[in-house]
Amino acid sequence: MRFKARWAVRLVTFNGDPVPGPLKDHEDSELVSLAASGDARALAELYDRYSRIVMSFSLRMLSDPAAAEELTQEVFFRAWRQANAYNSTRGSFATWILSITHNMAIDELRKRNRRPKRADLEDPVATLANISDTDRSVEDYAWLGALRDEVRDALDILPDAQRHAIELAYFRGLTQREVADTLNEPLGTIKTRMRLGMRKLRNYLEEREVELT
Amino acid sequence: MSDRRHFQPNPQRRLPCESVRDDLEAWALGALEPTEREQIDRHLSGCSACQSEADRWSQVSSALPLSLDPVAPSAQAKHHLMDRIAGDQMSGVSPRPSIAGAHDVSPPPSMPRRFAWSQVLVAPLFVALIVMFGWTFNLQDQVESLEGSDLQITASDNTMLPAGVQTYSLKTECQECTSAGRLLANPKTANALFVAWNLDPTMAHQVWCVDEQGARKMVASLQVSSTGDVVQPLLFEEPISGYSQIYVMSKDADHEQMMEMNETPMFTPPPGLYEEQR
Numbered sequence: 001m002r003f004k005a006r007w008a009v010r011l012v013t014f015n016g017d018p019v020p021g022p023l024k025d026h027e028d029s030e031l032v033s034l035a036a037s038g039d040a041r042a043l044a045e046l047y048d049r050y051s052r053i054v055m056s057f058s059l060r061m062l063s064d065p066a067a068a069e070e071l072t073q074e075v076f077f078r079a080w081r082q083a084n085a086y087n088s089t090r091g092s093f094a095t096w097i098l099s100i101t102h103n104m105a106i107d108e109l110r111k112r113n114r115r116p117k118r119a120d121l122e123d124p125v126a127t128l129a130n131i132s133d134t135d136r137s138v139e140d141y142a143w144l145g146a147l148r149d150e151v152r153d154a155l156d157i158l159p160d161a162q163r164h165a166i167e168l169a170y171f172r173g174l175t176q177r178e179v180a181d182t183l184n185e186p187l188g189t190i191k192t193r194m195r196l197g198m199r200k201l202r203n204y205l206e207e208r209e210v211e212l213t
Numbered sequence: 214m215s216d217r218r219h220f221q222p223n224p225q226r227r228l229p230c231e232s233v234r235d236d237l238e239a240w241a242l243g244a245l246e247p248t249e250r251e252q253i254d255r256h257l258s259g260c261s262a263c264q265s266e267a268d269r270w271s272q273v274s275s276a277l278p279l280s281l282d283p284v285a286p287s288a289q290a291k292h293h294l295m296d297r298i299a300g301d302q303m304s305g306v307s308p309r310p311s312i313a314g315a316h317d318v319s320p321p322p323s324m325p326r327r328f329a330w331s332q333v334l335v336a337p338l339f340v341a342l343i344v345m346f347g348w349t350f351n352l353q354d355q356v357e358s359l360e361g362s363d364l365q366i367t368a369s370d371n372t373m374l375p376a377g378v379q380t381y382s383l384k385t386e387c388q389e390c391t392s393a394g395r396l397l398a399n400p401k402t403a404n405a406l407f408v409a410w411n412l413d414p415t416m417a418h419q420v421w422c423v424d425e426q427g428a429r430k431m432v433a434s435l436q437v438s439s440t441g442d443v444v445q446p447l448l449f450e451e452p453i454s455g456y457s458q459i460y461v462m463s464k465d466a467d468h469e470q471m472m473e474m475n476e477t478p479m480f481t482p483p484p485g486l487y488e489e490q491r
Contacts, residue, residue, distance in 0.1 A: 023439070038465070040298045040417055040434065047291060052283035060281055069286050073294045080298050090268045091275075098275040106243055144283065151280040169244035170277050176244045191239065198238035202273045210276070 028093035029086075036083035043080050050094065051076070053144070054101050060171050061105040071108060075101045106173040147210065154204040162197030165190055228256050233263050241270035299419050299434035302464070377401065379453075381474040383409065383461060394461070396447075396474050400454035405447040409461075412441045416465040420447060423458040435461070 023031065023045045034042035054075050058068035078100055079086075086096055155163055168179045180190040204210075233256045239245050240253050257264045383394035394409030412418055418435040430450065437443045449456070459474045 038302060038417070040295060040302065041436075043298060044291070044295060044436070047294065051291070052285050053278060053281075055286045056281040056284040057278035059284055060278070068284075069290050072286050073290055073297070076294055077297055077301075080301070090264075091272055095272050095275040098278055099271055101278070102243060102274075144279070147276075147279045148282075151276050154276070155280055166242060166277070169239070169242040170274060173243065175246055176239055177246065179244065194242060194244065195235075195238045198242070198270070198273060201276070202270070205273060205276060 029088040032079075032083050032086045032088075032093055035080060036086070040080075043076065043083075046079070046093065046097075047076050050097055053094070054097060057098060057101050058105055061102075061173065062108060067108070071101070071104060075104060078104070102170070109173040150205070150208060150210045154201050154210075157204060158197050158200055162193045162200070165193040166197045166201075169194060228252055230256075230260060230263055233257070233260070234266060237263075237267050237270045240267065241274040243274075295434050295436075296431070299417070300431060302417055302419075381459065383472045383474055392441075392472065394443075394472075394474075396459065398447075398453045401452050403449040403452050405449065405453060407435070407443065407445050407447050409435070409437075409443050410441065412437050412443060413463065413465075414439050414441045416463045418443070418461055418463045421460055421462050422449060422456045423460075424451070424456055427457075432459075 023034075023041055026034070026042070026045070028046065028049070031042040031046050035046065051072055055068055055072045058071040058075070059065060062068050062071060075097065079097055086093065158166070165179055165183070168174050168182060169176065174182065176190050176194065177187055179194075180187040183190065233253055236245060236249065236253060240250065245253065253267075257267050377399040378397055379400055381396040381398070383392065383396075391411040392409065392413075393411060394407065396405050396407050398405035407420065412435070414437050418437055420432040420435065421429055422432055423429050432449055433445065433447050435443045435445055453459070461472045461474070463470050463472070
């Protein structure tokens, strides 16, 4: 008796790549709904889409690759557990997952009580230059590259003092008062820099209709 | 130096909208003092207009990480995450008593599993993958030696398996089910390759094992394709021969089912899997 070897053909094409499926075509909000209903594959798809961003953000804040990877897992596990809490009318999934990342990273930083001794001496551009992705497949995410260019352009229009104050607060988890102390500037000055810088960023991104997804 | 250094806001005082909106940029950056943040959060929970404005500022701050070059987590990170999720899914779900016995189902502690994957078993896994891929490519060579798309194999093809590798078959009590699968492993090792077809892609599928003491542990969550197929290397915590039972647990919101894996002396095609050639 002879049989058609459908199974064999499938085996030899196995190369470890994710199996393509209909989830690839789903919107983020649909995937979150599926995850909320218990579909782990939906969460895996969201992980494939956003783990690189979450990882780079975690690494930027924690400056520790192992801790950043651990945080990345925790962020997506929390997203899995709290998928029901996501409300697409309040913002994109990217906004949501990055907010979770930020909050958890700040918690981790404050738990460690590991503040930078002189964060003002660090060159943010040089720090960013040290972070790269060797995974070539990320280039497939053209939308992400376009977004990165837009956000970088937006940051470039800010005066250095405003951008620095924002980066110290957001990426280092410093409060306005801590930023003021770090830079040896009056608190009112720091507040003004942050407010003006954020308003310029918002205007720039809104004028260009830049959305996170 | 500081205009509000000694300011201690009363967390019980409700802030006016104008005051809240002045602080939303700092709120979105996470730059407020904890007491200030509490006040803002309390206001936002009762003011949809300010909440909407806060959401817009959150979108601005959340754009900042996009300026960073992406960094990919390690490949193991996703496996760890999906294992945790599978364990989370299975928690509170008991297998059928008639099959699984009276033991509670509980996922293994995450740290030992993580340790086992990353510290101890990387080398054996690597060796196992080489063996499995070697077997696969051996199979590929034999298949490609056949002509065209009308590929043919016979029931004696288990001779292609490396020495010592045993085939275990999925056994289901469901007469109508077309699910079928094989676990290929040397019982003296902890590595295996699992291949299955016609699994329900809408269900979650996990491989579980039972050791000699009756303790149950989840081995892995299966990454099933949209067509119900899966080809996945598995790594057990000890050699396969040390387990009294290995099974696949499948569940969704309404159903759960168990398929045992039994030793298969000879390779026989699963029912309904192959189309007989005329």
